[in-house]
Amino acid sequence: MISIENLSKRFGQIRALSGVSLTVEKGEFFGLVGPNGAGKSTLMHILSGYLFPDQGKLELAGKTLKDTDKEGRRILGLVPQSIALYDKFSAMVNLEVFGSTYGIPPKELKEKIKFWLDKMQLWDRRKDKVKAFSGGMKRRLNLAASLLHDPEILLCDEPTVGVDPQSRNAIFDFLEEQNENGLTVVYSTHYMEEVERLCNRIAIIDAGKIIAMGSRNDLVAQLPYNTSIQFDIAKVDQALREQFLQFGTIEEDGKQGTLHPEKGFKLSEFFAVLESGNIPYNRFRIKQPSLEGLFLHLTGKQMRE
Ligand SMILES: Nc1ncnc2c1ncn2[C@@H]1O[C@H](COP(=O)(O)OP(=O)(O)OP(=O)(O)O)[C@@H](O)[C@H]1O
Ligand SMILES: [Mg+2]
Missing domain, CATH: 3.30.70 (Alpha-Beta Plaits)
Structure with a gap:
């Protein structure tokens, strides 16, 4: 589904990514785990076309993508790390705005908005302004916004930061359910326990480099000791x-x-x-x-x- 080869990105003197290569297969729940400043968001932004890499190759669904190829990226949805919503608009209006940027016909969009707001347990709050929402509610609304255009791959960049434990569990259950229904998920976090719970394969990233990759069991087997x-x-x-x-x-x-x-x-x-x-x-x-x-x-x- 996703194939990245030798991707690098600098910001001035800072090497945000150096020679990152990885593949994500269809249906995987892939984890990207690393400390602050490791390069997780930079990678998510390059995948979704918000940032261009200095070098490297990116393939989505078997097609090599140019930096500016928006159409080729339509199979992706991004839940950004910093919540991107209009505070002064209601939940409903927010989704209408996001949906229209994808050119979804109004009738279809209405159905999708109802479907995802229901799923996110936000239907009752649809008319409330987003500024009255808790961190967890905003995050769930952002998640709904990223799914309106039926992406095949969902990129979730630290979706549990600033979220209460109840919303956090709701987000986990929701992502697991969507993954079981065939959605490929790439999930970034700095919590090891989150990738251990959710992900079938994990890349550990530090200072712009992938330092280890594999299933949880493959990874811990790299330790020279057991207990x-x-x-x-x-x-x-x-x-x-x-x-x-x-x-x-x-x-x-x-x-x-x-x-x-x-x-x-x-x-x-x-x-x-x-x-x-x-x-x-x-x-x-x-x-x-x-x-x-x-x-x-x-x-x-x-x-x-
Ligand atoms: N627009 C930018 N301009 C300059 N430096 C940047 C920019 N974006 C990221 N960086 C730097 O690149 C490095 C990687 O940042 P990135 O945001 O990708 O890390 P991250 O793994 O997402 O961290 P966090 O867990 O804190 O979100 C950091 O050193 C960061 O300061
Ligand atoms: Mg980040």
């Missing part, structure tokens, strides 16, 4: 730490120690050591491998400082 065990160094004496070395390596970071067991490690053997020394289990936190852990491993920094 890890954390503890406060002050509560685990030297002799015990030395005993742990039979299981793997210990990394010490300030007050915290982390045991990275070698392959074949059995938790039962670890617990046996604790039992024989009468050490309480609750001094240890067992961590499963995670995307956060992979990000830390690849970049040396936390996703969110």
Whole structure:
């Protein structure tokens, strides 16, 4: 559906994207996850034609697109990171304005507006001005606006920022339902747990580059360890730490120690050591491998400082 090859974009000295290549297949729920300034929005904007790349190739539905090709991009819908709505107009009028820019005939547009407002649980509020809407309601209305022209691919740029938990779940359920009905979704966020829940394939992006890509399981398999065990160094004496070395390596970071067991490690053997020394289990936190852990491993920094 989407194929990007070696895409780069600079803003003055800032390299917003450097040599990004990826493909998204029809029906995928594709995640783009990375910290602030990673280049997620730049990529979304290039896909949707709001920005032109300095170099690189973009194919949509098997067709190579020129930067200015609007018609070729009609199969895309974009839910932008910053909400794009007219505050002084009602929800209904907003959708009429967006719909008319796509040249949807009035009768058809009316039906579509009813359909999407219903879906977004905003039909009862259709006559209210957008300025009276909560962050979550605005986001849902923006989502409706991006779907009026029946796109095959939906680009969602951080659609849960500034949204209450209830709207957030409504957005997740809605996107999952649309994806099951065949909509291809590209979803950007800086929350690992969101891509873990929603996406079948994930690209981790940092400082304009894709640093890892694959299913969640493929990605965590890139970690050189599986389970890890954390503890406060002050509560685990030297002799015990030395005993742990039979299981793997210990990394010490300030007050915290982390045991990275070698392959074949059995938790039962670890617990046996604790039992024989009468050490309480609750001094240890067992961590499963995670995307956060992979990000830390690849970049040396936390996703969110
Ligand atoms: N119009 C612009 N002019 C100058 N620099 C820009 C512009 N747009 C983006 N940048 C810079 O390009 C880099 C990538 O920005 P981008 O908005 O794509 O990141 P992002 O991953 O969407 O971040 P966030 O999670 O904060 O939305 C950043 O360093 C940003 O400051
Ligand atoms: Mg952004």
